[in-house]
Amino acid sequence: MNAECGSTIRVRIAPSPTGNCHVGTARTALYNMLYARKFGGKFILRIDDTDQSRSTRESEEGVLEGLRWLGIQWDEGPDIGGPYGPYRQMERAHTYGDAAARLMAEGKAYRCYCTPEELEAERREALAAGKPPRYYGKCRNLAAEERAELEAEGRKHVIRMRVPDKILTFVDLLRGHQQKDMGERGDFVIVKSDGSPVYNFATVVDEHYMDMTHVFRAVEHLTNTFDQLAVYEAMGWDPPQFGHLTLMLNPDRTKISKRAGAVYIGEFRDMGYLPEALVNFLALLGWNPGTDQEIFSMDELVGAFSVDTLSRSDAVFDIKKLDWFNGVYIRSLTPENLAARVRPFMEKAGYVIGDQEFLERAVALVTDRLGKLTEAPDMLGFLFVDQVDLARESFGGKAKFTSADIVRALTACEGALSGLAQWTHEEIEAALRGLSKSLGWKVGDLLMQVRVAITGRRVTPPLFESLVLLGRAKSLARIARAIAALEE
RNA sequence: GCUCCCAUGGUCUAGCGGCCUAGGACAUCGCCCUUUCAAGGCGGUAACACGGGUUCGAAUCCCGUUGGGAGCGCCA
Numbered sequence: 232m233n234a235e236c237g238s239t240i241r242v243r244i245a246p247s248p249t250g251n252c253h254v255g256t257a258r259t260a261l262y263n264m265l266y267a268r269k270f271g272g273k274f275i276l277r278i279d280d281t282d283q284s285r286s287t288r289e290s291e292e293g294v295l296e297g298l299r300w301l302g303i304q305w306d307e308g309p310d311i312g313g314p315y316g317p318y319r320q321m322e323r324a325h326t327y328g329d330a331a332a333r334l335m336a337e338g339k340a341y342r343c344y345c346t347p348e349e350l351e352a353e354r355r356e357a358l359a360a361g362k363p364p365r366y367y368g369k370c371r372n373l374a375a376e377e378r379a380e381l382e383a384e385g386r387k388h389v390i391r392m393r394v395p396d397k398i399l400t401f402v403d404l405l406r407g408h409q410q411k412d413m414g415e416r417g418d419f420v421i422v423k424s425d426g427s428p429v430y431n432f433a434t435v436v437d438e439h440y441m442d443m444t445h446v447f448r449a450v451e452h453l454t455n456t457f458d459q460l461a462v463y464e465a466m467g468w469d470p471p472q473f474g475h476l477t478l479m480l481n482p483d484r485t486k487i488s489k490r491a492g493a494v495y496i497g498e499f500r501d502m503g504y505l506p507e508a509l510v511n512f513l514a515l516l517g518w519n520p521g522t523d524q525e526i527f528s529m530d531e532l533v534g535a536f537s538v539d540t541l542s543r544s545d546a547v548f549d550i551k552k553l554d555w556f557n558g559v560y561i562r563s564l565t566p567e568n569l570a571a572r573v574r575p576f577m578e579k580a581g582y583v584i585g586d587q588e589f590l591e592r593a594v595a596l597v598t599d600r601l602g603k604l605t606e607a608p609d610m611l612g613f614l615f616v617d618q619v620d621l622a623r624e625s626f627g628g629k630a631k632f633t634s635a636d637i638v639r640a641l642t643a644c645e646g647a648l649s650g651l652a653q654w655t656h657e658e659i660e661a662a663l664r665g666l667s668k669s670l671g672w673k674v675g676d677l678l679m680q681v682r683v684a685i686t687g688r689r690v691t692p693p694l695f696e697s698l699v700l701l702g703r704a705k706s707l708a709r710i711a712r713a714i715a716a717l718e719e
Numbered sequence: 720g721c722u723c724c725c726a727u728g729g730u731c732u733a734g735c736g737g738c739c740u741a742g743g744a745c746a747u748c749g750c751c752c753u754u755u756c757a758a759g760g761c762g763g764u765a766a767c768a769c770g771g772g773u774u775c776g777a778a779u780c781c782c783g784u785u786g787g788g789a790g791c792g793c794c795a
Contacts, residue, residue, distance in 0.1 A: 247795050279795060347793075354792095363721050365791065389793055403724095411722070416791080423793040430795045454723055454790040475724080482730085484787060512731095515744090519732060523743050542732075545788065549730045552745045562758075599758040610756090663754085678754040690756045 240272025242445050244298075244305075245279045245434065250290035251495035252297020254548070255449060255479055255487065258513040260303050262476065263447050265514075265536040267306070275441060276308030278319040281433050291319075297496030301506045302529055315441045320433050323440075327428035330436050330466060331390050331421060339465040340421060342388040343370040344381040365417030366391070390422035392432075392461060399460045403453070404445070404474030405541050411457040419458055431455055435462040438471055447474045450545075474538060477517045478545040487548055503576060503603030508557040516546045526559060554602050561601050566591040569598060573607045580608035582615040589614075592700055596692035610692060614700055618709065619687030621716050626683050632676070634717045640680050641717070643670060645710045654703040656695045663695075684713035 244260035246252070260276075267274035276298070278291055295310060307313025317323055334340035343366075345353075354364040371393065373381075382388075394417070400410040421432035428436070438446060453475045463470040481491035493499055499509055511527050519542070520527070520535040527535065561569065570591040577584055584590050594601075597610045613619050626637050647662040667677040682694050685706055691697060698706050 245795090249795090281795080343793095350793090358720070361720055363791065365721095387793095406724070409723080415722070419791095420793050425793080427793085429793065434795085449789090450724065451789055452795090455795095457723095477725085478788070480788085486788075516731065521733080523733085525744055544725050546732090547730055549745070552731065555745055558758085597757085600756065602757090660754090667754095673754095675754055682755065688755090692756085694754055 240267060240270045240444050241275060241442050242267050242272060242447060243275040243277055243438075243441070243443055245277045245437070246294045247279045248287065248291035248294055250293045251497060252294045254494055254496065254499075254513065256294070257297060257301055257303070257496055257509075258479065258517065259448060259476060260298055261301070261510060261513055261532075262518065262536075262541070264303055264305070265533055266445065266447065266538070268533040269536050272444070273306045274304075275313070275315070275443075276305035276318065277437060277441070278309050279430065279434070281320050281427050281430060293497070300496060300500060301510050303510075320428075320437065323437065324427070326440060327422070327433050327436050328426070331428070331432070334392070334421070334465055335390065337465075338393070340390050340392050341371060341373070341418075342378065343391045343418075343420070344373075344378075344386045344388045345369055346386070363415060365415075366419070368418055371418060387424040389420045389424050391418040392421050392458075392465065394418050394458075394461055395464070399457050399464075401456060401460060401470065401473060404447070404472055404538050405543055406453075406475060409453070409456070411454070413457065413461060416457070416461075421462070431458045432462055435459045435466070435468075435470075439463075439466070439468045443471045445472045445474065447476055449478055450475045451478065474541070477542055479516060480545050480547045482547055482549075484545075484547065492548075492550060501605075503605030503607075504553065504557050505560045505572070505604070508553065508560040511560070512553045512556045516548065517542050526556075558602050561604075562598055564598070566595040566598070569594045569601075573604055573611075576604050577608050577611070577615070580612070582608060582612060584615065589700070593692075596696050596700070600692070613686040613688075613691070614697070618712060619685070621683070621687055621713055623717070625687065625689055626680055626713075626717070627689065632680075637680050638714050638717050640670060640672060640677055641684060641710055641714050644677070644681055645707060645714070648698075648703070648710070649707055651703075654699065656699050659698050660695045680713075681710065685709040 242263040244256065244263050246256045246260075264274045266272070276295070278294075280291070291309070295308075298305075305311070307315060307318065309318040312318075331340060335342075349369075350366065353367065353369075357364045357367070370391070394413050396414040398410055398412050400408065403409050419431065420429050422428055437443075456473055456475075460470055479487040481487050483491070487494055493502060496509075500506070507528070510529065510532075514527060514532050515525070518536070519540050521537070521540050522535075524535070564572070570587065570593075573594050574584055574590060577590070593611050593614050594607065597607065600610060601607060623634070626632070643666055644663065647666050648659065651658045651662060663678060663681065664674060666672075667674045670677065678694050679689065681698075682691055683689060685698065685701060701709075
């Protein structure tokens with residue numbers, strides 16, 4: 232039943248269980264969910280596992296995990312059930328069998344005994360003759376005796392649709408009127424020789440029995456739609472409305488692939504991206520709100536979503552823009568929240584995070600500097616180790632400052648800092664600034680020496696805050712150690 | 720080969736016949752801020768694929784060309 236009839240909108244995502252959640256799948260799922268939420272409909276997750284060789288329960292879980300991490304929630308699915316179950320194609324096998332049997336009984340489908348080799352030969356001949364490579368109907372009108380004979384030979388058969396010689400049309404929600412002359416289309420297989428349904432057939436049966444009203448999927452399915460329409464027509468069912476979404480592309484404008492970078496949701500998680508950033512980025516890759524707003528929470532996306540502003544041309548996946556979104560979202564996080572997200576990355580890098588509050592104070596120093604969570608261990612590591620590696624070059628400016636210069640400066644700093652009444656940002660800053668003046672050093676130059684002494688590097692979180700966090704004892708010990716190292 | 724889809728800066732896009740000397744964002748460049756690096760602020764460079772029409776007027780409509788993509792499977 233279509234939406235025009237007033238019934239509830241039902242949309243779906245139907246991934247095949249490939250083990251990982253592909254970004255393309257994720258974006259399509261997102262759009263479908265947004266559409267359902269926007270119009271008070273239901274968003275269904277169905278597992279398209281008719282290709283048994285590639286399907287396992289673990290490979291299904293990988294897909295669900297990716298979607299869940301992104302915050303994509305379904306109203307019905309294999310994990311939570313629902314009134315239209317089961318939600319795995321293999322568990323609905325009988326429905327395809329019944330549908331195929333009906334088409335056979337009505338003469339709208341027939342058994343084909345051609346072997347893959349014979350079909351391959353036919354295809355090659357057609358191509359060589361400049362004709363379209365398709366099935367030319369060898370088994371279309373087999374007599375009963377011929378069939379019996381072939382079966383006696385022990386031949387297996389598939390079931391093919393008797394494709395009508397007519398023009399099929401539909402109105403695509405994004406691209407308008409579409410049509411195709413099916414006279415050019417050979418009879419296609421709907422049931423494989425092992426009895427399992429082919430995608431184009433199973434999907435129609437599922438869409439029908441699950442009462443889908445709208446099908447939003449990638450453009451690669453646009454041409455398939457006509458085959459599916461033929462099935463709907465043969466079954467006497469009303470098709471849902473279709474909308475064919477754009478593809479995501481590699482920087483070289485080929486279809487997005489592993490080769491050019493990350494494509495699985497889990498990879499983005501491991502690279503330190505925030506799910507809300509990825510969702511925001513994906514949403515804007517192929518859709519626009521019609522305004523200049525760039526940052527959207529999931530709720531805002533629901534509110535702003537519209538089929539009219541879904542784009543029709545493919546979009547390059549620009550990781551630089553994702554990075555920007557990620558930074559924006561990181562900066563919007565509270566220290567507590569950021570710390571919770573950073574923690575696993577710190578631990579994975581081998582740092583032992585004892586005190587939660589300390590971690591929170593640490594991440595607060597780098598909130599503005601963090602592009603990805605994976606950068607945190609590198610930036611904050613010095614706060615979680617006993618001592619840091621020092622390299623003479625890091626202190627810098629060999630021509631400008633000799634090691635002796637630096638030793639003198641650091642010694643002065645050590646003296647000034649050890650004499651502070653309180654180990655606070657204000658006192659430390661006042662002491663060091665005062666020292667730079669009396670020593671005749673530029674503030675930046677002097678602070679750089681302290682910076683390197685306590686962190687081992689030249690690019691770090693703000694110095695005064697870092698010293699406060701490190702504590703007086705550790706800070707002074709590191710300065711002393713740096714002096715000793717430079718004196719060697 | 721056949722069928723179909725798409726076409727605004729490097730990237731994502733706004734634009735749906737005059738409001739366009741084409742707007743926003745990312746990236747990039749410069750300046751400011753500044754204890755490093757960021758973040759932030761300000762400013763700059765940069766696009767209507769090409770050729771025909773239609774029209775008083777075209778980025779916007781039509782046709783063709785080119786380019787890119789998809790499909791033509793017992794993959795989904």
